[in-house]
Amino acid sequence: MRVDLTDTNASTVSSALLQARLRAGSPTMGMVLTFVVVTDESTHDQAMSDARTVSMEHPSRILGVLRGARRGRPRLDAEVSVGQGASGETVLLRLSGELVDHPVSVVTPLLLPDSPVVVWWPTNAPEDPARDPLGRLALRRIADAAAATRAPTEVLKRRARHYEPGDTDLAWTRLTPWRALLAAGLDQHPVRITGATVEATRANPSADLMAAWLRCRLSVDVDLTVSDGPGITRVALHSRHGDIALDRPDGRLAYFTIPGEADRPVALQRRVTAELLAEELRRLDNDDIYQDAVQVLALSGRGRKRKAPRPPASESSAPPSARVAKQTDTRGRSKKASSS
Known part of the structure; x- marks a missing residue:
């Protein structure tokens, strides 16, 4: 059921939740x-809508905080729903006037008692989420640098400088299957990695994080190269025995290459936001690996990005091993301290 409240207060919203x-x-x-x-x-x-989808796996009280215009007198309007496509409760809070700058005064009385709080900024998150008034309430703070309206990779790097335990970014969550497959490749073929290449669209925060993670875990130079996308299209770990590589030219199916073995097709579909959020909410403790990666990103300068060579049309759909022999390696190596 749904209840609409106009020009109300947090106490009335809480009572409406109980009655609903x-x-x-x-x-x-x-x-x-x-x-x-x-x-x-x-x-x-x-x-x-994404939050309601996530609540099917993680039953939650969803508090949508919608900041309106600062002009006019302070006002709170609310939409209270129980059910309505969610497994918990949903409250959309519309703030206007002076109340826009004081969302904590509205949100705090509506928090579930003795339960963790997660804050998600779908688009433009604060540069320092842990010191944001709402961020201070949260055990987990979720941003999405890819959704920033301007310079997403620079936004990610600035936010990395302010990292606090509990911060995370969906640009990192998008890398989970990539990291798992690359780790599996090294388990199957344990060789010394001498360098790495990440190919992705320009200004792709996930590519920057992938490069930072590889530098952190493997202590090698990483060349970040611009491709036509979508998203990340290739990650290769170089060794004297050959490349351990993932090629995903279409955003759905990838080819997994290990030296001495035939290429294997693997499903590597680009995931929707609700799936990424559901993954983040499965664990609310600090992500130490992400912390290491953003610290590397924060300490490093931006690396040189170059256009990836495009294979001929006749080769574009072929498995990677069929193309490697025909491609001239034009990938340079960035400085040791360069950023992805």
Whole structure:
């Protein structure tokens, strides 16, 4: 059921939640966390839809914080829903006037007691999430540098300088299957890696994080090269025995190359935001590997990006091993301290 409240306050919203649960026949709360979504008019529909999808796996009280215009008198409007496509409760809070600068005063009374708080900024997250007023309430703070409206890779790097335990970015979450496959390749073929190449679209935060992770874990130079996409199209670990590589030219199917073995097709579909959020909420403790990667990113300068050579049309759909012999290696090596 849904209740619309106009020109209201946090106490009335809390009472409306209780009444909505009683009317829906669910007087007890089976929710495991409070999920705060900080959004605006242009993005709140999709953001709240993603949050409701995630709540099917992680029953939550979803608090959408929609900041409106600062002009006019302070005002709070709210939409309270129980059910309505979510496994928990959903509250969309529209703040206007002076209240826009004081969202904590509205959100705090609505937090679930004795439960973790997660804050997600779907688009333009603060540069220092841990010191944001809403971020201070959270055990986990989720940003998405790829959704930044300007210079996403620079946004990621600035945020990396302010990293605090509990911060994470969906640009990192997108790398989970890539990292798992590359680690599996090294397990199967344990060789000394002498360098690496990451090919991706220009200004791709996930590519920067991949390069930082490889530098951190393998202590090698990483060449970050611009391709036509979509997203990351190739990651190669170089050794004197050959490359351990993942090629994904179409954003769906990748070819996994290991020296001495036939190329293997593997599913590597680009995941939707709801899937990424669900993965992040499965563990709320600090991600030490991500922390290491962003520290490398924060300490390094930007590396030189170059255009990746495009294979002829007749070769573009062939497995990587069929193309490697025909390609001239034009990939240089960036400085040891360069950023991805």
